[in-house]
Amino acid sequence: YKIIKRLLKYLLFSSLGCFPVWWVTESGVITVQSALYGRADRETCSEGKPAQQLSNINCYQLGTLDVFKRRCDGKRQCEVNTTTVRKSDPCFGIFKYLDTTYACHPAHSVACEDSYANLHCGQVIFVSSANYGRRDRTTCSTGQPASQVETVTLYLFLTHSCDGKSSCSVKVRGSLFGDPCFGTYKYLEVTYTCQSKFSKAPSDCW
Template identity: 50%
Template sequence: MSPIFTQARTMDSDLVVLILIPSASLSAANRSKSGVISVQEGLYGRTDAEICKEGRPPQQLANTACSQAGAVDVLKSSCNGRNRCNIRASNGVFGDPCFGTYKYLKVLYTCEKSGMISVQEGLYGRTDPEICNEGRPPQQLANTECSQEGALDVLKSRCNGKKTCELNVDVFRTSDPCVGIFKYLETNFTCLPPNTFHVLACEDSLAHLSCDEWKVISVRKAIYGRLDQTTCIFERPPSQVQNDECKSKVTSVVANSCNGKNSCTIRVSNGAFGDPCGGTYKYLKVFYKCNCGVPERLLLLGLARVRSVALVLPRPPLPLEGVRGPPWALLLGCHVVSSGALARPTDKATV
């Protein structure tokens, strides 16, 4: 059965709802290719007896109060900030919230056309006596080792992938990490530009980076370790996911392997990146852009000035009037050039 798909147009983005049957793969994509995915809502379970019911006995459709906790976090972690995303709708990925019920995956996402928030650090509590201290008695500022567990996860869940984000600190007051202490919310985030892609891969798996044709990878940031207790936790004991302050900056390692290539695959392991925290199950998070440029193999070919090779190039995305380049260049700013002369979209480029 094909995925059920509906789409509605909004002011500055495409609002898309996808519903998939179990074991199907979510393939979310920004159809305009000018922005990135931002997951808004996600459900794995069953809340409607009519959806994905074909060929199923009544007992598999009866439970319509079935929803897996944390499904939207899995989707956001896998898809936010990417131009396209694939994720399998299965119990193996999301867990089984209602045994014996035939479930489906429902996702609501937008394709954002401008920069997006990426939360790096978050604190609700107090670690400094000078911050937010005006008019407060000393006893309310004394404890500087106060931190609410899970504050970073709340910030990421509510803000990552959005252009703007507003929070009421009441969402952190589910418990009090330090009674009698005047607390504050502190966050560190970056603003990722449009067309910045995000790849996340668990330890002992493969990370795949790729760009559209005639574009090359440019790695902006890469981290190996663990910064939360919700990513890459399937079938892992608590002891392996508790340390969420484990971080090794591996940007140069990933860049050396992938920069200048159209696609790149890296094994996520301690052997490749070292072990920043023994006994903790880690993951790799990479942010990269796809820049206009010459794929490495063609650049080398061009520099060798092999003049007997003719390449039929695809139609470039922009008009080519006035674009010139050196004899060895095949691409310049995503425009095709050949032997220093003008090249039109249907021309052959001869090196």
């Protein structure tokens, strides 16, 4: 998967209003790995700044990572306004910045036959695809005889039973999906995204 780093400067004495942090992935979904609003060193965003505005390198806003994960995890695109992050001033008089890192990869769940597929989102689930059957000889193969993992077939199973929920658990069994390849040990593979219950216009402030 691809890891992307974003660095934004924050003006110390001006009101930023609804300045957006905007992420878009070319493929896959976003998983936020780190987010810092404050200052962790004296070099970042330091050009032209007096030493006293760079002196506190243990400055950070609590909860910044949680804000970005709630807004962005599992989405293909994400916008967070600075008013959401800037709830207070973690270190008055210090020139601050927002430093974030996120990865782009598919959100998916694989569950072996007779187990549960558990889907979780910070917001709500929308299933992109769900495949029941077998397309390789390695997935869910532990403890299974060779004869039960040899047939490589795939049955496309599209479901909306999890759509709109923040979490969803589905028992993987043939009586629910049918049996596309009798005698083969099967599994369910689900690809999904996480979206807001309500959409907002790009100009709205969060």
